Amino acid sequence: MKPNLLSKTTCASTPSSPIILPSLRSFFTLLRPHQYTKNMLIFAPLFFSGRITELNLLFNALTAFIAFSLCASSVYILNDYKDRHEDRLHPKKKHRPIAAGDISTKSALLLMSVLAMLGGLLMAAVSISALYVLLAYIVINIGYSLHLKHVALVDVTLIAIGFVLRLFVGACATQTNLSAWIIIMTFLLALFLALAKRRDDVLIFQETGQKMRPVIDGYNLKLIDGLMMISAAVVIVAYMLYTVSPDIAPWIQSKYLCLTALFVILGIMRYLQIAFVENESGSPTMVLLRDTFLQIIITIWIFIFSLIIYL
Numbered sequence: 001m002k003p004n005l006l007s008k009t010t011c012a013s014t015p016s017s018p019i020i021l022p023s024l025r026s027f028f029t030l031l032r033p034h035q036y037t038k039n040m041l042i043f044a045p046l047f048f049s050g051r052i053t054e055l056n057l058l059f060n061a062l063t064a065f066i067a068f069s070l071c072a073s074s075v076y077i078l079n080d081y082k083d084r085h086e087d088r089l090h091p092k093k094k095h096r097p098i099a100a101g102d103i104s105t106k107s108a109l110l111l112m113s114v115l116a117m118l119g120g121l122l123m124a125a126v127s128i129s130a131l132y133v134l135l136a137y138i139v140i141n142i143g144y145s146l147h148l149k150h151v152a153l154v155d156v157t158l159i160a161i162g163f164v165l166r167l168f169v170g171a172c173a174t175q176t177n178l179s180a181w182i183i184i185m186t187f188l189l190a191l192f193l194a195l196a197k198r199r200d201d202v203l204i205f206q207e208t209g210q211k212m213r214p215v216i217d218g219y220n221l222k223l224i225d226g227l228m229m230i231s232a233a234v235v236i237v238a239y240m241l242y243t244v245s246p247d248i249a250p251w252i253q254s255k256y257l258c259l260t261a262l263f264v265i266l267g268i269m270r271y272l273q274i275a276f277v278e279n280e281s282g283s284p285t286m287v288l289l290r291d292t293f294l295q296i297i298i299t300i301w302i303f304i305f306s307l308i309i310y311l
């Protein structure tokens with residue numbers, strides 16, 4: 001009888017382990033850590049001001065990055081919660097933990113609240129001004145998740161504003177000044193990426209007849225392609241004007257900064273190729289993490305820009 005009891009115990013314990021692992025993996029997926037690459041913009045004010053080597057300021061920027069990432073994850077959870085029914089119709093988003101039923105809505109909302117509280121407290125420890133900007137980001141995204149994402153053009157504009165707010169968080173956390181050019185270029189580039197993301201939704205609607213989100217009624221391929229071309233052109237022109245602007249002459253003593261525009265142009269053209277030829281612009285973050293060409297271009301740009309600023 002003892003061998004039978006032992007065999008029953010063994011059999012009963014065997015299936016329990018795979019239940020825990022998928023749950024932990026689902027919670028990790030729910031946080032969308034791959035999206036944290038967007039939050040690297042928090043370091044931009046410090047980098048462009050030529051003070052990235054000051055360790056105390058770098059520590060503040062890193063702390064602000066962690067705090068913002070926690071709150072950003074809480075916003076992603078809210079968005080996934082609100083979109084869970086629509087996501088179940090999407091060929092890729094249907095695998096998100098809430099839409100797939102891997103995580104209950106109650107657990108997701110509890111985690112969302114904890115992350116928002118921790119992120120806010122951590123940001124307050126760095127800078128109260130940065131906390132105010134973070135709160136503005138959260139409020140805008142709550143409005144976005146509840147209704148504004150269903151308003152065409154307003155939705156992509158709010159996404160772009162979110163990128164700009166990351167800049168202000170970094171500036172407040174490190175007490176550095178923001179150039180108007182950096183703000184303009186960040187907004188325009190983010191707008192370009194947001195339009196590329198909507199383009200993917202329009203393509204899915206044309207191919208399957210399924211509306212991934214109600215806002216698709218306000219877009220079509222002709223409009224998005226035109227807006228993407230306009231924003232891409234304005235980004236390039238704005239960057240070229242930035243490189244020769246007298247505003248940056250006092251702290252960048254180089255007449256060769258304009259040469260870095262080559263890599264900005266190549267990066268924009270590559271992203272247009274991904275969107276228009278490969279039709280794979282649904283997730284700008286995943287495009288960046290997977291596309292070797294873009295990674296090389298960005299790395300070279302950062303390297304040359306760093307040489308110009310810090311040497």
